[in-house]
Amino acid sequence: MSLLEIKDLQATVGEKQILKGLNLTLRPGEVHAIMGPNGAGKSTLGYSLAGRDGYEVTGGSVTFDGKDLLEMDPSERANEGLFLAFQYPVEIPGVAGTTFLKHALNAKRRHHGEEELDGLEFVKFLRGKAKELGMNDEMLKRPVNVGFSGGEKKRNETLQMSVLEPKLAVLDETDSGLDIDALRVVADGVNRLRSPDRAILVITHYQRLLDYLVPDFVHVLADGKIVKSGDKSLALELEEKGYAEFVSAA
């Protein structure tokens, strides 16, 4: 059974139609990469799946783990196991990282009828996850992303993902702004999450991330649609040839 099935998805931002009949299926255990020219609709796809305000789905369907995703509000989507790592992670002044993550995880646990973790249990759990990503206690105590460098914000997104253990993680350019060491740390963090019951959708501009996080499938998104799909070799081909072929064909 598929974990995510997107059929003929159409979405508008403002008055502009961005997604124009997008089809994509992810099965549990798979890693898919989406590449494509600037403005093609990659982030719009991520936001439409997450249910962000201002991104209006005007047609098509999305089934997530057997349920109608588009019927759910954004927090329900998250509690059901959808996670979106932002291209531009937001700063949340006044809210410590630890507090933010504890609330997010406990909301999810409540949703699934599980007992909440208390402060001590959670801090122990969080420290273990943070250490894997090279993040220290001081960073966890700071307000979420406030004053973090671009690369630290991306690590923090990866930390949120590893704490929430989603069924489907959508990573929107998680590699941008990372130096080569941080890229490896983040890719290792994502690789640790690979599992037979989870799928990962990676939006990226660069083949280099895919050297560390090897996808099962690569898709080209151009002008609001998936116009070509293949295996990892497609990413190499795109790096060499660019998107000209797809832009004119779209």
Ligand SMILES: Nc1ncnc2c1ncn2[C@@H]1O[C@H](COP(=O)(O)OP(=O)(O)OP(=O)(O)O)[C@@H](O)[C@H]1O
């Ligand atoms: N609020 C908005 N109002 C009008 N147009 C918007 C708005 N937000 C996004 N768009 C437009 O939607 C189109 C798709 O944007 P999107 O961010 O999904 O592209 P992308 O494929 O992720 O691009 P990039 O590779 O540059 O990140 C762009 O042309 C963008 O200008």
